[in-house]
Amino acid sequence: MLNVDSISFSFQDELILNNIQFTLKEGKHLSVIGESGCGKSTLLKALYGLLELNSGNIHWKKIEVLGPSYNLVPGEKYMKYVAQDFDLMPFTTVAENIAEHLSAFELDTHQQRIDELLEVIEMKDYSNVKVKSLSGGQQQRVALARALAQEPEVLLLDEPFSSIDQFKKNELRYKIFPYLKEKGITVINASHDPNDVLAFSDETLVLKNGSIIAHEPTRQLYQKPKTKYVASLFDIVNEVPVSLLKEYSAVAKSILVYPHEFEISKESGFEVYVINNHFKGSHYLIEGLSNKGLNIFFTNRHALQVNTQVFLNVSLQLVNKRLSID
């Protein structure tokens, strides 16, 4: 169990992490999300023992993670941190960068482990290439393989695919995250990308201005977001008065509706005029305006004629689910 107990951290009088408290069971995958500057990277650095905390403490399996004034070389053996700067050895090869971190007591299995890790990051053909001649995205993958070489119990990832193109990113996330799960590695992944979060993390922690505003199972957080801020970290989201969605309702509240949750009807529902169509590949994201002046985003398989009128509906079940959020 990772136990983070009320940690706070300031930088030049500015409170950057404010009383952060959570636990995470072994083998679980936690995503840390939040708007830029909310403290995601700082939290990972704190967990890795790189920061001198104002207060609080961190334990992994009851062993305290000690800060920089205790450890000459920061970091704990059981934990690895893949930062946004990759910190590789540029003048040596990909294989040498990985081998450097394999156990010296298991020399006979080194080549096998290197091959396995190159396979995970899909860089088998680059084994003998010097790191300095790799692209940023390739270096990021080597940094990940190097962290895995050390068989950490806990892996801290800071935007692990940020430098990797969309095409490769998709392939890699479907390979790496299940690999980490299979190995039983506890993962904490700071990410901006809902595609990293929704499909792979067991739990998600949301930061805002250095404080935790939510920590829940990921699907629950997506299905029942407590605030528009939380929902908007996953997708565009509409805030719609219930009275607009269900005319007969006397409920004076609004609910959050993701664009794909609307159904379009030609006859009944609430009226929206089509303003714009945005092509998204598998569907269109359509921007509409209600006759009450509310901008609404919804999806459809096809583009709709601008200035035409459509009716939008959401199920009663969805209204009830969103209303039930405390």
Ligand SMILES: Nc1ncnc2c1ncn2[C@@H]1O[C@H](COP(=O)(O)OP(=O)(O)OP(=O)(O)O)[C@@H](O)[C@H]1O
């Ligand atoms: N070395 C530093 N010097 C000054 N301010 C810092 C430093 N490191 C972090 N901060 C401040 O701490 C806050 C949190 O930064 P952090 O990098 O943790 O955010 P983040 O959520 O990871 O952002 P991003 O998503 O943009 O990477 C920001 O306001 C940032 O300006």
